[in-house]
Amino acid sequence: MRVLVVEDEDEMADAIAHGLRRRSIAVDVAYDGAEAMERLGYVDYDVVVLDRDLPELHGDEVCRRLVAKGGGSRILMLTAAGDVAERVEGLGLGADDYLPKPFVFAELVARVRTLARRTAPVRAAALERAGVRLDPARRTVSREGRAVTLTRKEFALLEVLLRADGLPVRTRDLLAGAWDEFYESGTGPLRVAVATLRRKLGDPPVIETVPGVGYRL
Numbered sequence: 001m002r003v004l005v006v007e008d009e010d011e012m013a014d015a016i017a018h019g020l021r022r023r024s025i026a027v028d029v030a031y032d033g034a035e036a037m038e039r040l041g042y043v044d045y046d047v048v049v050l051d052r053d054l055p056e057l058h059g060d061e062v063c064r065r066l067v068a069k070g071g072g073s074r075i076l077m078l079t080a081a082g083d084v085a086e087r088v089e090g091l092g093l094g095a096d097d098y099l100p101k102p103f104v105f106a107e108l109v110a111r112v113r114t115l116a117r118r119t120a121p122v123r124a125a126a127l128e129r130a131g132v133r134l135d136p137a138r139r140t141v142s143r144e145g146r147a148v149t150l151t152r153k154e155f156a157l158l159e160v161l162l163r164a165d166g167l168p169v170r171t172r173d174l175l176a177g178a179w180d181e182f183y184e185s186g187t188g189p190l191r192v193a194v195a196t197l198r199r200k201l202g203d204p205p206v207i208e209t210v211p212g213v214g215y216r217l
Helices: 010-021 033-040 059-069 084-092 105-118 152-163 171-178 188-201
Strands: 002-006 026-030 047-051 074-079 097-100 127-129 132-135 140-143 146-148 208-210 214-216
Touching: 002 010, 002 033, 010 026, 010 105, 026 033, 033 047, 033 059, 033 171, 047 059, 047 105, 059 074, 074 105, 097 105, 127 152, 132 152, 152 171, 152 188, 171 188, 171 214
Parallel strands: 002 026, 002 047, 047 074, 074 097
Antiparallel strands: 127 132, 132 140, 140 146, 208 214
């Protein structure tokens, strides 16, 4: 299970993330709505724990955009307002569940796990660029019709690069896409994975290093 926590109160966001990680759940954190949408562009999350009152981009708008985007992510909306009208409005935006603050952490965990079980598998469209084709549903990759066998990490890295559609992807976003952002072993494993991915995809090279930024395909 992979969860995105979107919460502008740093202490609460970090506490939720820490508690979920202790229960063996992979968690990324965004501290405002704009950062959340950026992460959602690279990673498909099972559940998004979304605070309603966010800076930069309001939680309502994040919810609308995520619902319009489609996919299998379930939304658990959080808010300090707990009256019935607020809950109905939040659910009307497309949220799958609603939890008023303050809440008991055990209940949040139970709701997250319930939503993750309800996540419907979605047949994603194949991604293709520069002769490289990746099928997320079948978990297959090919280059100019030649099958390419990748590890889970290599597959995840390639998927992030392809979804960027030619734009540079920052190193931290590649790490977040293939590893939990809590991963703290530096960029060495990423450089090794990219080098191996380049070798497996063959010539001419299609993955470009963007100095000071990261990589692009």
